[in-house]
Amino acid sequence: MDWAGVxxxxxxxxxxxxxxPCIIGEFAKADASYGLDDxxxxxxxxxxxxxxxQGYGGALGWSLDATDAASNWTRFQPVFTNWARWQQIRPNDx
Numbered sequence: 001m002d003w004a005g006v007x008x009x010x011x012x013x014x015x016x017x018x019x020x021p022c023i024i025g026e027f028a029k030a031d032a033s034y035g036l037d038d039x040x041x042x043x044x045x046x047x048x049x050x051x052x053x054q055g056y057g058g059a060l061g062w063s064l065d066a067t068d069a070a071s072n073w074t075r076f077q078p079v080f081t082n083w084a085r086w087q088q089i090r091p092n093d094x
Contacts, residue, residue: 013055021057028062028070036082044079052087 013022033043040046051059061080063071 010050010054022055023057024051024059026060026062027051032072032076032079034075034079036079044076045083048080048083 016022027047032047033040035043038045039049061076063073065073
């Protein structure tokens with residue numbers, strides 16, 4: 001949680017003392033900007049870039065098919081697909 005400001009809840013994986021890959025359990029997608037090249041704070045790409053930059057092995061965006069206020073997979077999916085291709089991430093990488 002970012003209680004103390006943007007990005008404060010996302011500690012670097014290296015600071016956690018883990019010996020296995022770690023993923024972000026969930027992050028909201030509905031309030032994000034969905035521009036493919038938009039990297040402003042809270043944009044869909046910002047979430048993905050920030051999570052990757054902190055060393056996490058992946059993240060689960062909330063939610064694929066929920067209809068609540070924190071979900072919008074239809075708009076998030078093109079950004080995610082474009083980002084994964086740009087990162088050259090393949091499912092077997094994890």
